Amino acid sequence: MGVSQNQIRAARTADLPAVAALYHRVWRETHAAAMPPAEREARDLAYFEAKLSVLPTNILLLEDGDKLAGFAAWSGPILGQLFFDATWRGQGLARPLLMAAEREMARQGVVQAELHCLEGNIRARDFYERNGWRLDRTFAYPVRGGPGDDTRNYWAMIKPL
């Protein structure tokens, strides 16, 4: 599994089912436990398919041969997603995909990128900080839940491009 088998390319419409499946699987693995039950239940595969279908075409894939290892997606200045399948984490693959997304955002005119990372996702925060991002603020974001349990804190991180 050499680096030469890895390639970064823009997603096409035909890729979206595989991207949604990875997004759903990794979200359940890494984010679901931190959410109220109602939010967890709402985020089924159809939810992620619908979410991706309304995103503009700003999705980059990193493939290992013909397998989808991870994807990055953004909308304007907001890097909305950077998700890697567990098999391909910890191998230095996320960095080149993040770099490619940042380059493309800059090319589109973004001067300062922002992302929102669930508070407590230390692995992601460390990764972003090693790549030049810094914490700007923490904010509460509404999620589906009962009274007194209907927000989760997110770290807003920024990077000048």
Ligand SMILES: CC(C)(COP(=O)(O)OP(=O)(O)OC[C@H]1O[C@@H](n2cnc3c(N)ncnc32)[C@H](O)[C@@H]1OP(=O)(O)O)[C@@H](O)C(=O)NCCC(=O)NCCS
């Ligand atoms: C966040 C995420 C994209 C980061 O990707 P990652 O591959 O896990 O990145 P990491 O920085 O943890 O892995 C790099 C590690 O791989 C190891 N590594 C192995 N081979 C490597 C190589 N050739 N080059 C660089 N690092 C390598 C290093 O030990 C490095 O750790 P270090 O920087 O402490 O030395 C990934 O963990 C992920 O998809 N998480 C789940 C979804 C998620 O939370 N997304 C973020 C939402 S805000």
